[in-house]
Amino acid sequence: MVWAPSPSGAGLLARFGRGNATAPFAPAKPLRARRAGSALSMRALAVPMLLFLALMVALPLGYAVWLSLTDFRFGQEAGFIGLRNYRAMLYDPDFWNGLYVTFYLYVLSLGLQLVFGCYLGMLLNRLRFGRRFLQTVLMSPFLLPPVVIGMMWLVILDPSLGAANWILQSLGLPPSLWLASPRIVVPVFALLDTWQWTPFVALLVLGGLQTMPDGIADAAAIDGARGMSMLRYITLPLLMPTLFIAVVLRSVDLLRFFDLIYITTQGGPGTASQTLNVYAFRRGLEFFDMGYASALMITLAAVVFGVVLALSRFRRLAEW
Amino acid sequence: MVTARVRVARVTQTLEVALVCAVVLIPVAWMIASSLKHSVEVTRYPPVLLFTPTLDNFSQLFTMLPFFDYFVNSLVVAVGSTALGLLLAVPAAFAISWHRVSWPATFVLFTRMAPGTLFVLPWFILFTKLGLIGTHSVLILTHTVVTMPLILWVMLPHFDSVPRSIFESALIDGCRQFDCLLRVAVPLVTPGLTVAAILAFISSWNFFLFALVLGGIDTKTLIVLSFNFVGEGSTDWGRLMAAAVVISAPPILMIFAAGRGLIGGLTNGAVKE
Numbered sequence: 001m002v003w004a005p006s007p008s009g010a011g012l013l014a015r016f017g018r019g020n021a022t023a024p025f026a027p028a029k030p031l032r033a034r035r036a037g038s039a040l041s042m043r044a045l046a047v048p049m050l051l052f053l054a055l056m057v058a059l060p061l062g063y064a065v066w067l068s069l070t071d072f073r074f075g076q077e078a079g080f081i082g083l084r085n086y087r088a089m090l091y092d093p094d095f096w097n098g099l100y101v102t103f104y105l106y107v108l109s110l111g112l113q114l115v116f117g118c119y120l121g122m123l124l125n126r127l128r129f130g131r132r133f134l135q136t137v138l139m140s141p142f143l144l145p146p147v148v149i150g151m152m153w154l155v156i157l158d159p160s161l162g163a164a165n166w167i168l169q170s171l172g173l174p175p176s177l178w179l180a181s182p183r184i185v186v187p188v189f190a191l192l193d194t195w196q197w198t199p200f201v202a203l204l205v206l207g208g209l210q211t212m213p214d215g216i217a218d219a220a221a222i223d224g225a226r227g228m229s230m231l232r233y234i235t236l237p238l239l240m241p242t243l244f245i246a247v248v249l250r251s252v253d254l255l256r257f258f259d260l261i262y263i264t265t266q267g268g269p270g271t272a273s274q275t276l277n278v279y280a281f282r283r284g285l286e287f288f289d290m291g292y293a294s295a296l297m298i299t300l301a302a303v304v305f306g307v308v309l310a311l312s313r314f315r316r317l318a319e320w
Numbered sequence: 321m322v323t324a325r326v327r328v329a330r331v332t333q334t335l336e337v338a339l340v341c342a343v344v345l346i347p348v349a350w351m352i353a354s355s356l357k358h359s360v361e362v363t364r365y366p367p368v369l370l371f372t373p374t375l376d377n378f379s380q381l382f383t384m385l386p387f388f389d390y391f392v393n394s395l396v397v398a399v400g401s402t403a404l405g406l407l408l409a410v411p412a413a414f415a416i417s418w419h420r421v422s423w424p425a426t427f428v429l430f431t432r433m434a435p436g437t438l439f440v441l442p443w444f445i446l447f448t449k450l451g452l453i454g455t456h457s458v459l460i461l462t463h464t465v466v467t468m469p470l471i472l473w474v475m476l477p478h479f480d481s482v483p484r485s486i487f488e489s490a491l492i493d494g495c496r497q498f499d500c501l502l503r504v505a506v507p508l509v510t511p512g513l514t515v516a517a518i519l520a521f522i523s524s525w526n527f528f529l530f531a532l533v534l535g536g537i538d539t540k541t542l543i544v545l546s547f548n549f550v551g552e553g554s555t556d557w558g559r560l561m562a563a564a565v566v567i568s569a570p571p572i573l574m575i576f577a578a579g580r581g582l583i584g585g586l587t588n589g590a591v592k593e
Contacts, residue, residue: 060442
């Protein structure tokens, strides 16, 4: 089977979804059997990339692991202290706060983006004309630089002069502190991320809907499926593999949420929006507490991979 | 009866589309409008909707600040890391697709999933020791860690979709590995290559973290320069928004030039903020 470039993330699925019926790596065998000499071996072509990865990724990663076992502070000698950094984390309220903020933001944003993304994707799928234009417009939020997004919302959400409070007041509602309020700062970030990334989920959903065989929906319609029942029993179940891709991709980005927060609030007010990633960064590059920061970052990486693994395990159990 | 219902559906659909466009575009439009306001008008409350546009903010950016130099920095880094990414990832994607091996692609996916902060700290220490902090080459190298996985993952399905028989006949005709890649494979995947290069350029142009830590005073990118504006508590909103508009220009132009072609590449699994 050849993987056609499909807009539904099917390439990713084909390579890593083990539940997939068609084995993606199968057709190599007969060729390899009659391989004559090195003429057919293309392995050399991958060597530069692997070398680059070894030097720029694997080596620094190993160094980070080693750092996390030391009490290294920038400009001082590093002393090996075993797992003491990891133990210290357990008693560090900022670590637990970071973990809490990370997951609060993650769950809230992911939920909002899936709901709105499905709605928007289905709307796009229904459109007779103007779809091309809308698709292009929808790409802009998540392809704009995070710095721009941050600056834009800082100006709009300014508590005293911003347009957002002006709108609230015109509607007779009390003004809000937005990003300066410790109580609502995380939901506000969830909304901003939803503004930015819902279009991405919608484009994935649209891709999934367009590769869906028409026959199924038609047959269900003949059997009397309408509106909600069509959505509940036909569209959503068929959309599950696409939504899985969307969830994985968004999870990876949301769990290491950094840019927008560091640009706007730096984790504030106080530590109210200090995700684990922001905390690790500040600990390492503002306080130069690099041993401990490395331990925090490795923990964060473990959290990201843990969630991705759990998701793919869940996918295999659910069998679609 | 039926026509009435169809008409209602059509009207609600148009309203929905208008609402979506408004939600997406109004914040961006607000940013552009603010960049065209005089410094007095931009912080007026309640905000003014009608004003005489001025380009003062933009001209100030380029006359009072070495904004153009930083623009060049950003361009050098983005073009450099896109080129290096293509150079490394395209042959690798071809080899991975040819041999149907998955582990290199998986390792690259791991790079894509790991938080950038995990790399930036060891890089900061190692590159400080090498005395490379604040050079363009450091930014190009580190940004390639972003562009390369993206290019690889965009290119894989394109190489996969080229029939093997084409390469086999080329090989029989005496084509060597590099010829096979350059003369046979690359021309067949040019559309994918364009998409990959554009997405790589945009993601490198937008990337914040690495340039923040590893960029020097003279080599920082536009992104970091603007972040410093924010950090200094700059209240000159007009100039701030003008900077935002200038930084957004290259990605936006590319989106509208390439149009929907980008979507296939974006949603194929290799996506970056």
